[in-house]
Amino acid sequence: MRVLSGIQPTGPFHWGNYFGAIRQYIELQHTATESYYFIANLHALNTVRDKELLQQYTLNGATDLLALGLDPEKAVLFVQSDVPEVSELCWLLMTGTPMGLLERCVSYKDKIAKGLKADAGLFAYPVLQAADILAYDADIVPVGEDQLQHIEVCRDIAGSFNHHFGETFVMPKGKVLDQSAKVPGLDGEKMSKSYNNTLAVFDEEKKQRKLIMRIQTDSRPMEDPKDPEGDVLMDLYKLVASDEQVAEMSETYRKGGFGYGEVKKALANAAQEYWAEVRERREEFAAKPELVREILAAGAAKARAKASATLKRAQETGAVVPPI
Numbered sequence: 596m597r598v599l600s601g602i603q604p605t606g607p608f609h610w611g612n613y614f615g616a617i618r619q620y621i622e623l624q625h626t627a628t629e630s631y632y633f634i635a636n637l638h639a640l641n642t643v644r645d646k647e648l649l650q651q652y653t654l655n656g657a658t659d660l661l662a663l664g665l666d667p668e669k670a671v672l673f674v675q676s677d678v679p680e681v682s683e684l685c686w687l688l689m690t691g692t693p694m695g696l697l698e699r700c701v702s703y704k705d706k707i708a709k710g711l712k713a714d715a716g717l718f719a720y721p722v723l724q725a726a727d728i729l730a731y732d733a734d735i736v737p738v739g740e741d742q743l744q745h746i747e748v749c750r751d752i753a754g755s756f757n758h759h760f761g762e763t764f765v766m767p768k769g770k771v772l773d774q775s776a777k778v779p780g781l782d783g784e785k786m787s788k789s790y791n792n793t794l795a796v797f798d799e800e801k802k803q804r805k806l807i808m809r810i811q812t813d814s815r816p817m818e819d820p821k822d823p824e825g826d827v828l829m830d831l832y833k834l835v836a837s838d839e840q841v842a843e844m845s846e847t848y849r850k851g852g853f854g855y856g857e858v859k860k861a862l863a864n865a866a867q868e869y870w871a872e873v874r875e876r877r878e879e880f881a882a883k884p885e886l887v888r889e890i891l892a893a894g895a896a897k898a899r900a901k902a903s904a905t906l907k908r909a910q911e912t913g914a915v916v917p918p919i
């Protein structure tokens with residue numbers, strides 16, 4: 596089983612990125628025959644237009660993944676733009692992709708609906724993503740729920756290429772975690788960098804505590820029993836607290852007579868404990884940017900070897916006719 600996933604360096608990674616996707620990367624690296632994880636800086640260009648900031652976010656992203664447990668001995672970690680073959684493959688795929696397929700993509704439609712600026716890169720994003728996945732012959736793509744539609748688009752694109760030119764690409768499958776496929780943000784909507792509702796994994800404790808204390812809650816009387824299901828605080832608590840703590844808190848909800856302030860404090864304490872070790876590890880990696888760069892360079896060489904073989908295969912199956 597070959598596994599691949601990418602993550603955009605558009606800002607600090609948040610709990611949604613970690614519990615929806617990164618946690619899967621860390622787990623799957625032990626069982627996959629090959630795994631590829633990349634920092635999607637070309638995708639991020641759609642949002643981050645400041646060169647230095649994007650470079651910094653890219654290095655930070657790799658540092659974060661290493662601190663969170665990605666092991667370069669087990670998984671190939673690299674930066675998307677270090678593999679130019681993928682952009683060429685993207686063009687081969689773009690020529691057979693119907694506009695309607697991309698127009699139906701929810702993440703594009705959502706951003707437009709929220710008034711965010713759209714350029715051709717944002718619109719064609721799922722095609723580059725398809726090239727990212729297909730270039731490495733990925734069987735499994737661990738993601739959050741919001742990305743499942745893009746993986747279906749990738750399958751459509753690969754299927755139509757295979758049908759037209761002959762078997763070329765491996766059909767990938769998306770993989771989400773049932774419990775954390777869509778982590779809610781501070782406002783109860785999907786946690787998302789562009790919605791400004793995130794808890795960053797590596798925020799310092801004080802800032803995280805402050806943000807947690809500001810989470811919106813309902814205004815029902817304190818005495819009323821409350822349903823622990825579908826409650827933002829409880830949903831976040833489940834991610835960082837132990838099973839025992841969650842069972843206790845659920846009981847407190849059902850009984851009523853508590854204040855949300857207490858729940859927020861418990862959530863902040865559990866979060867502090869949950870992230871303490873990786874925060875320390877991050878400081879160690881952050882002190883060695885040269886080591887991170889070396890890991891990325893070694894990863895890029897391995898990723899390029901794989902992607903150029905796939906590009907050649909795609910060119911040979913018929914998409915590019917050699918000039919006579």
Ligand code: AQP
Pocket residue numbers: 601602603604605610611612613614615616617642737738739740741742775776777778779785786787788789790
């Ligand atoms: N709230 C979430 N719950 C579960 N999974 C999530 N992911 C993102 N948000 C959640 C997953 O994280 C991986 C990397 O995400 P990305 O690089 O595609 O970034 P994103 O989806 O664009 O993340 P944001 O924060 O929502 O960024 P913007 O606002 O720029 O779009 C993916 O597997 C994603 O599913």
